[in-house]
Amino acid sequence: MPTHVALLRGINLGGRNRVAMADLRALVAGLGHADVSTYIQSGNVLFSAPAGAPGTSAIADEMTAAIASDLGVTAPVVVLTRDELADVVRANPFPGESNHKCLHAVFRPGPADQDLLDRITAAVSAATAKGSRDSAKSIGRTLYLHTPDGYGNSDLAKALLRLTGTPQAGTGTARNWATVLRLLELSRDRTG
Numbered sequence: 001m002p003t004h005v006a007l008l009r010g011i012n013l014g015g016r017n018r019v020a021m022a023d024l025r026a027l028v029a030g031l032g033h034a035d036v037s038t039y040i041q042s043g044n045v046l047f048s049a050p051a052g053a054p055g056t057s058a059i060a061d062e063m064t065a066a067i068a069s070d071l072g073v074t075a076p077v078v079v080l081t082r083d084e085l086a087d088v089v090r091a092n093p094f095p096g097e098s099n100h101k102c103l104h105a106v107f108r109p110g111p112a113d114q115d116l117l118d119r120i121t122a123a124v125s126a127a128t129a130k131g132s133r134d135s136a137k138s139i140g141r142t143l144y145l146h147t148p149d150g151y152g153n154s155d156l157a158k159a160l161l162r163l164t165g166t167p168q169a170g171t172g173t174a175r176n177w178a179t180v181l182r183l184l185e186l187s188r189d190r191t192g
Helices: 021-030 056-071 082-090 114-129 155-164 177-188
Strands: 003-008 034-039 044-048 077-081 103-107 135-139 142-146 173-176
Touching: 003 056, 003 082, 003 173, 003 177, 021 034, 021 044, 021 056, 034 177, 044 177, 056 077, 077 082, 082 177, 103 155, 103 177, 114 135, 114 155, 135 155, 142 155, 173 177
Parallel strands: none
Antiparallel strands: 003 044, 003 077, 034 044, 103 142, 103 173, 135 142
């Protein structure tokens, strides 16, 4: 049973879209997955998918629908296999950043199309023109966001999350690099 990671967007933020992790674990187990665990309250679920399970996109769609119907929360889900998460870590275009709060991965359900890539490039150019040191790079279905002056102060982060957080763009969800590394570590500790 291969290990997967499900990443929910926009739950337990500022009192909105409240989801208890025990309820989320029960829901994922109820969908036929095993060894279900969660990491922190922002909607990170580790689980083993049964043999013959559909691909990650179908699992994500099933979870998104179940969360809406069973928990009453609209929370798009992105699912990755452990190997896909390891690939995201290996592909990091900002390996020299030691402060993991200054690097984020925005996980998307699929690769960015050319229109989104052009809008990302324009947002980076606009930030650079204003003197920002922030940068971003899209690789596969992950957008890497480097904010050396802090994520909370980053106009580029705000612009990119608006671009990648829409249904038209295939709604993405961001995690800081410390969380990405911890999820990979937790997934490696599993047997599947």
